Amino acid sequence: MANHHLFVWQRSISIVAAAAFGFMAGFSLTVDKSISRRALQTIALPLGESNQNTADSQALTAQSNQQFTQLVAQLMEAEKATRLNPPVPAQYKGKTINDIPLGTGEKVIALTFDDGPWPKTTNEILYILNKNNIKATFFFIGRNVQTFPHLAKLVAEHGHAVGNHSWSHPYHQHSPAAAAQQIDRTTELIYKLTGIKTTMFRPPGGHLKNGLVAYAHSKKYVNVMWSADSKDYAVSSPRLLKNVLNQSSPGGIVLMHDGGGNRMGTVYALPEMINQLRKQGYKFVTVPELMEMREKELQANKG
Ligand SMILES: [Zn+2]
Known part of the structure; x- marks a missing residue:
């Protein structure tokens, strides 16, 4: 893009x-x-x-x-x-998405990275994305942004999209007030450091019913899930590569991690993943770009 x-x-x-x-x-x-x-x-x-x-x-x-x-x-x-801060189209505000297939079937796909920013691996991933001229979407954990603010800034300076992945990655049930702490604090810190006022949320562990997504929806965030799970937190590089290639689809959203542990497996798999997807005809977009493409398509069809 x-x-x-x-x-x-x-x-x-x-x-x-x-x-x-x-x-x-x-x-x-x-x-x-x-x-x-x-x-x-x-x-x-x-x-x-x-x-x-x-x-x-x-x-x-x-x-x-x-x-x-x-x-x-x-x-x-x-x-x-x-x-x-590209505006989120109205149709996605307060909604959950797993993928956004375009009416044309155009082969676009969004790579996403959770749980950062993180020393070494965030840098390595930025280097690979930059070398391939690809923009991706990073879902930051607030307390990691606080610990590694320079990495958060670096991601934003490279032009990648940034979303909110809570303050401390909790799984337990949250009252609206506790959910507000997790989400507002993270959004505010990201904004202070990068100028990005994100309206994208991704729930820790993909949990939809512990109060975090309910709060995010009430604040008109788009809840961004995924259609291809690399399971990179659990499997080796060849296996996570296979997982992504098997589940890739036009308008798909790929879940990976740049933080939260040793993510060198993801770093090693990424160049070949990009290669293989490009060979299949895929173009790489950010999640906001994917939403915008679909919105433009719908507007054009109306007119
Ligand atoms: Zn996570």
């Missing part, structure tokens, strides 16, 4: 550029496409008159340059926030 990211970036740049022209010409910020031409025509006028009162004009220019710089900084911040 490199194209998608490029598109978002280009769109953002053009919004910033249009806003800049609008500001310089004294227009308020607007997405009116005709603004650039009008702006160019208007800018020429004050410059021509500037000889009459140079001091005033310079003061005005300095002031307007400063305001302009501030405006661009604000717009860049807003653009970054939008890029890091």
Whole structure:
């Protein structure tokens, strides 16, 4: 989905550029496409008159340059926030997904990694994903983010999607207040460190009925399960590779782990997994991208 990211970036740049022209010409910020031409025509006028009162004009220019710089900084911040937090389509808010097959049957698949960030293995996985130009989705445990904040930042800086996997990975029953502690605290810390305000949750151990998913749903998180379980916490590299290849499907979500124990088996299996899936024609997407693709498809079918 490199194209998608490029598109978002280009769109953002053009919004910033249009806003800049609008500001310089004294227009308020607007997405009116005709603004650039009008702006160019208007800018020429004050410059021509500037000889009459140079001091005033310079003061005005300095002031307007400063305001302009501030405006661009604000717009860049807003653009970054939008890029890091793609909105969850309404149909998935407060719902549980296992996979999202597209109507076209397009071979896209989402690799997901739970229980990190974790020393060594998170880095190794980032290296392999980067080398293969793949974006994946990481479900962080809050207390691991607290212990390894630099790794959490690194995952986000590499452009991967990030979800919430609770604060301490508990399995027992939770009251709404206890569930809020597990989920809110994790989301807040991820946001503080990475700027990502995640609206994706994955329950520890896949437990659906201990109060965590109920709370996540009430807060409109999409509960992200999986359609292919590597069982990488229990089996060797060849076996986990086989598990994923046997269960892979278009629109599928693959469960793996980058943390919570020795995950070198996952690291060893990953390059061959990517190879084999690519040979079968699969393209790799993040979970938010998968949701967005399906949403666009539904919108197009409506229109
Ligand atoms: Zn887990």
